[in-house]
Amino acid sequence: MTRPYPAALAAWRGAAPAPAVASPLPVPALLERFHPDRQHSAMVTLAVGSSAGQPCRAELAALLQADALVEDVDIAGAPVLEADVLVIGGGGAGCVAALTAARAGARVLLATKLRLGDSNTVMAEGGIQAAIGAEDSLQRHFEDTLRAGHFVADKALVAALVSDGPAAIRWLIQEGMSFDLAPGSDRMGGQLLRRKPGGATAARLLSYRDFTGLEMMRALREATLLQPGITLLDRHPALELLTDDRGRCAGAVLHDLAQGRPVLARAGATLLATGGAGRLHAAGFPTSNHYGATADGLVLAYRAGAALRDMDSLQYHPTGIAWPPHMTGALVSEAARASGAALVNGLGARFVDELATRDVVAAAILREIAEGRGIGRDGVEGVFLDTPGLEAREPGILAQRLVTLTHLAGRAGFDAAQEPFLVRPTLHYQNGGVAIDAAGRTAVPGLLCAGEVTGGLHGRNRMMGNALLELVVFGRRGGQAAAEDARGERPRSIGLNHLAEWRRGLIAQGLPLTRRTPILFPPYGNFDATADRGRAA
Amino acid sequence: MTEPGSEAPPEIAFTFDGQPIRARAGATLLQAWIAAGLPLTENVGCMGQGVCGACRVLVRRPGERLAGTALACEMQAEAGMQVSFVDHFPARRAHAYDLHALTDSWTALEQIDRVFPEARHCRHCGGCDHACPKGIAVQRMVTLAAEGQAFAAAALFDHCVLCNLCVAACPEHIDPAHLGQFVRRMTAALTLRPADLIARLREIEQGGQPIDPEAPGANPAAAPSP
Ligand SMILES: Cc1cc2nc3c(=O)[nH]c(=O)nc-3n(C[C@H](O)[C@H](O)[C@H](O)COP(=O)(O)OP(=O)(O)OC[C@H]3O[C@@H](n4cnc5c(N)ncnc54)[C@H](O)[C@@H]3O)c2cc1C
Ligand code: SF4
Ligand code: SF4
Numbered sequence: 001m002t003r004p005y006p007a008a009l010a011a012w013r014g015a016a017p018a019p020a021v022a023s024p025l026p027v028p029a030l031l032e033r034f035h036p037d038r039q040h041s042a043m044v045t046l047a048v049g050s051s052a053g054q055p056c057r058a059e060l061a062a063l064l065q066a067d068a069l070v071e072d073v074d075i076a077g078a079p080v081l082e083a084d085v086l087v088i089g090g091g092g093a094g095c096v097a098a099l100t101a102a103r104a105g106a107r108v109l110l111a112t113k114l115r116l117g118d119s120n121t122v123m124a125e126g127g128i129q130a131a132i133g134a135e136d137s138l139q140r141h142f143e144d145t146l147r148a149g150h151f152v153a154d155k156a157l158v159a160a161l162v163s164d165g166p167a168a169i170r171w172l173i174q175e176g177m178s179f180d181l182a183p184g185s186d187r188m189g190g191q192l193l194r195r196k197p198g199g200a201t202a203a204r205l206l207s208y209r210d211f212t213g214l215e216m217m218r219a220l221r222e223a224t225l226l227q228p229g230i231t232l233l234d235r236h237p238a239l240e241l242l243t244d245d246r247g248r249c250a251g252a253v254l255h256d257l258a259q260g261r262p263v264l265a266r267a268g269a270t271l272l273a274t275g276g277a278g279r280l281h282a283a284g285f286p287t288s289n290h291y292g293a294t295a296d297g298l299v300l301a302y303r304a305g306a307a308l309r310d311m312d313s314l315q316y317h318p319t320g321i322a323w324p325p326h327m328t329g330a331l332v333s334e335a336a337r338a339s340g341a342a343l344v345n346g347l348g349a350r351f352v353d354e355l356a357t358r359d360v361v362a363a364a365i366l367r368e369i370a371e372g373r374g375i376g377r378d379g380v381e382g383v384f385l386d387t388p389g390l391e392a393r394e395p396g397i398l399a400q401r402l403v404t405l406t407h408l409a410g411r412a413g414f415d416a417a418q419e420p421f422l423v424r425p426t427l428h429y430q431n432g433g434v435a436i437d438a439a440g441r442t443a444v445p446g447l448l449c450a451g452e453v454t455g456g457l458h459g460r461n462r463m464m465g466n467a468l469l470e471l472v473v474f475g476r477r478g479g480q481a482a483a484e485d486a487r488g489e490r491p492r493s494i495g496l497n498h499l500a501e502w503r504r505g506l507i508a509q510g511l512p513l514t515r516r517t518p519i520l521f522p523p524y525g526n527f528d529a530t531a532d533r534g535r536a537a
Numbered sequence: 538m539t540e541p542g543s544e545a546p547p548e549i550a551f552t553f554d555g556q557p558i559r560a561r562a563g564a565t566l567l568q569a570w571i572a573a574g575l576p577l578t579e580n581v582g583c584m585g586q587g588v589c590g591a592c593r594v595l596v597r598r599p600g601e602r603l604a605g606t607a608l609a610c611e612m613q614a615e616a617g618m619q620v621s622f623v624d625h626f627p628a629r630r631a632h633a634y635d636l637h638a639l640t641d642s643w644t645a646l647e648q649i650d651r652v653f654p655e656a657r658h659c660r661h662c663g664g665c666d667h668a669c670p671k672g673i674a675v676q677r678m679v680t681l682a683a684e685g686q687a688f689a690a691a692a693l694f695d696h697c698v699l700c701n702l703c704v705a706a707c708p709e710h711i712d713p714a715h716l717g718q719f720v721r722r723m724t725a726a727l728t729l730r731p732a733d734l735i736a737r738l739r740e741i742e743q744g745g746q747p748i749d750p751e752a753p754g755a756n757p758a759a760a761p762s763p
Binding site for chain 2: 181
């Protein structure tokens, strides 16, 4: 069935450049049969919490419908920190929110699990969308985003996202981020380089080489470190939110990893920016995500009473590395396809429009593999991403514009200009998340969310470049709203007030109290939060 | 889960943070650490992309006198290696500035001097160059920045992953990593003025880009299939 690597390589060489093939399967049937989220056992119905009755990815539901890591006794006597605004998560959204809140006059505490900037944001490659082209418009960006998300996104959120897009780019430049210029363009009065992201009707993807996220995170990290009014706590993951006797969010219980003990952070407003869930490895997929992407924010927000949405929709990026094994799951940026690289199966043939939406391309690759047209190498299967074909058409593009990709091939031990990548889908993004309004507020008073942890913007499929835009736009909106909320009435009788009712709910549904979440680190991180707390005692 | 490893490749032995470790050939240092069952709660970030600079290690191979730096997610384990993590040290805030207050590009050199006065005293020891796992010409950047050649200096730091190893290595407390970001941020904030972006911002401010949530393309029925 599956073509062995040498035979597939010969087929690819023989047929190059591979001819275009119209996908013989209509899109709905393709998705229905081959998208991982449509597989039968993938979803369960949530039984407790604000979103009970909604379908949810099984791996996530297991974490959501679980007991907390801390009880009242664990936090009695813990040191207390006070702030106006507590920001949880030091990726892009967290930094933008912290900067905005501090500049609005709030005293900000920024707590993060790893080191400031260790996040999905720093890994983003391809770019950020903003409708700045003369032929483009906010309306087109709006419609493209809705269509790519299969028309289930929240229109008010999408309108906020696209309307703030150009201002978000200006803000980033003011923070010292660079962007690629169109060839021959001047820094003053020139044009930004624009490319068309998959599923878009206009060239709208702005970038900084193919490490846009690194350039963004570098600027944001420096800005955050230098901003008066922000106190930074590295290696302080949040274990549970604090609430007052009226259900208002009042801060969080943090775990000080260096000391192995809890710390209470009390705040007038709390903003979760904990990012995604790739490290849960749903359906056994490898992931492109950073080490800390373990859905902690979803767990915390849900237990405190926030609603979730689209929890049955994850994004599998079509082109993760399949071989070599030590790099499995790492991302080969969509910039390669956006620049014109083809996908080729074991027979040397193209099989999908490479610029179709990600869910479609990923399903098409899984179909090739399932139907025996995949390529096998050292026990893994995938299809080719034809980088040599791209280089032949546009000499120099790999070295100049696809730097990360070229570097990646080097580490895998081959030359991307000579040999194609072996790729297969990798778990990339959580389309759904905590439901928010256009200011970033959740259903829980005093609790806001921004970035990948939220849901509603991307519907059931995110377009490339909208996540980076989201973290800037909603980081700013959320940071502003948090600073305002912190000026209002302060929470009182603070504690773990929400947990008693939560546990009653679990028991009523016959769910066990034995599992404790969030997990903070993936299972292969060999870490147990409860045991670690014992270390200090 | 990230490591299929169904077939059993040969094993190699090396030392990591004082612990003897056996790893499968081809594993990165970080994968070897995890596979050995050791707890991983710091010195890790992007896990393989080599962009976050969190997993800094010192590596000495058998027969080598000096240890070199590397990122543990990128470097593969080799037999007999001695490896240790370089823990993250919290950033000092010595070199403080407010980017938004730097509005006069005529004074760029003065600003560099004022915020990073030590940069003039680089003793060209090359410690920073040796420390950089990305092979960046750090010392050259410091020299160019001290001369006010902001663009040239900024370009040299294009691939910096903010691992701060050059900061640790510098005997003059120049903070090369932060100086590099300073010149990069300053050049972008002072000189990047794209006309297309500016035109669109004006249009939006004048109400020229309204959004119609009920337009045919915003609803499924009338939408063209993608
Ligand atoms: C490889 C890759 C490439 C990508 N490319 C693009 C692209 O080209 N364009 C685009 O638009 N999007 C891209 N994305 C998606 C985009 O990068 C992310 O969706 C976005 O950066 C998320 O930002 P965030 O701030 O919400 O989360 P993150 O940047 O992931 O930050 C979350 C932070 O919270 C911390 N955290 C987690 N749990 C806790 C806890 N319990 N307590 C405290 N802190 C916690 C994490 O460690 C992390 O620092 C890419 C993603 C990946 C992984
Ligand atoms: S921080 Fe210094 S050592 Fe690290 S990558 Fe940047 S220049 Fe190199
Ligand atoms: S380590 Fe410091 S003093 Fe030595 S060359 Fe580098 S910048 Fe100059």
